[in-house]
Amino acid sequence: xxxAAALIAASFDADMSQQEIKETGIEKLSSNEKLxxxxxxxxxxxxxxxxxxSNAGPVLEENLKSGHFIRLSDKSLWEIKPSDTPLTQxxxxxxxxxxxxxxGNPDYPYTLTNTLTGSSVxxxxxxxxxxxxxxxxxxxxxxx
Numbered sequence: 001x002x003x004a005a006a007l008i009a010a011s012f013d014a015d016m017s018q019q020e021i022k023e024t025g026i027e028k029l030s031s032n033e034k035l036x037x038x039x040x041x042x043x044x045x046x047x048x049x050x051x052x053x054s055n056a057g058p059v060l061e062e063n064l065k066s067g068h069f070i071r072l073s074d075k076s077l078w079e080i081k082p083s084d085t086p087l088t089q090x091x092x093x094x095x096x097x098x099x100x101x102x103x104g105n106p107d108y109p110y111t112l113t114n115t116l117t118g119s120s121v122x123x124x125x126x127x128x129x130x131x132x133x134x135x136x137x138x139x140x141x142x143x144x
Contacts, residue, residue: 059094060114069129070112072097077126081108084121091117 021027029037058072067088071077076099080088096115103111108122 057096057098057115060091060097061093063088063091063093064129067091069126070097070123072099077129078110078112078123079108079126080112081105081122084123087114087119087121091119 016024016026026034058074058076060070061073062071064071067080067085067090068082069077069079070088070091073094091114095117098113098115100111100113101109103109103122105122108124110123110125111120112123113120
């Protein structure tokens with residue numbers, strides 16, 4: 001157990017800058033606490049390096065504009081159906097995203113599935129994250 005704790009502590013020290021170690025408070029943890037934290041992180045998350053190296057499929061690279069757009073590791077940009085953005089707001093990097101052209105929605109013809117959570121959203125390819133202008137409203141009539 002001591003050897004495993006020392007390896008976890010060395011991993012934090014190797015992966016984090018001195019500034020990050022100080023800001024996160026890692027230096028205040030005992031070896032056993034670092035081991036528990038490392039085990040918890042390993043069980044729930046993967047390193048970006050490992051996920052990006054995976055040949056399984058594109059990985060979520062950026063979550064933009066509160067989940068309204070996402071960019072994948074293949075550099076594709078996706079606009080998310082507005083009613084689905086509460087789901088994508090919680091998607092964190094890195095995670096593999098499966099892309100399928102089968103949503104049944106002509107406006108958002110693709111389904112993007114987060115392989116970690118299993119949640120799916122409807123999306124369409126985008127070229128930019130520029131927001132669309134709001135529809136023009138009729139000017140109020142003067143009562144003169």
